[in-house]
Amino acid sequence: DTAVSQTPKYLVTQMGNDKSIKCEQNLGHDTMYWYKQDSKKFLKIMFSYNNKELIINETVPNRFSPKSPDKAHLNLHINSLELGDSAVYFCASSQEARYQETQYFGPGTRLLVL
């Protein structure tokens, strides 16, 4: 059983399009995250939700809108895609939002904007 899953695995699209990435965790965790990993492998947090509530919102363009319909799901919608949005997007979850928790990562969604 996959603990944290993401769909799609690969996403190739044109500039200006709108796309969504979905994430689901079956670990019963309360907290979920979105990370962006750029071409140099630098990993940076974008958003975090705890019990469906947004608790971390880094300086991300408002073209990115996360949505958590329930504790097990965290989706990421991106409007008006730009070349610089090309990256690997990772979803993660943890039991709680506390600072010592272990995070469990999904396999990533590789987004390429042409």
Place this chain on the structure above:
Amino acid sequence: AQSVTQLDSQVPVFEEAPVELRCNYSSSVSVYLFWYVQYPNQGLQLLLKYLSGSTLVESINGFEAEFNKSQTSFHLRKPSVHISDTAEYFCAVSVPRGFQKLVFGTGTRLLVSP
């Protein structure tokens, strides 16, 4: 704000040789420290973490890391590496207050050859 420096972007090593992956952090407050590993085309997995207590922490697959407060370091070591240890290794910190927000280093690619 916290930051993490991993000076070595790539470390080539022969199988069964020892290895050390360096991690230094900067923070005005105490931190928790983590090492995550990313195998090719997979998400990150926790390798080990330091929260408190003994400054030497170990993982189940033979890695260990030592927290050195005076040198603000958390270097990762393994006395004898295997081909299967080839992966990207990320050091990360979080501040022990509020919600967890991991700050990652830029990663070190460990390349183990026969």
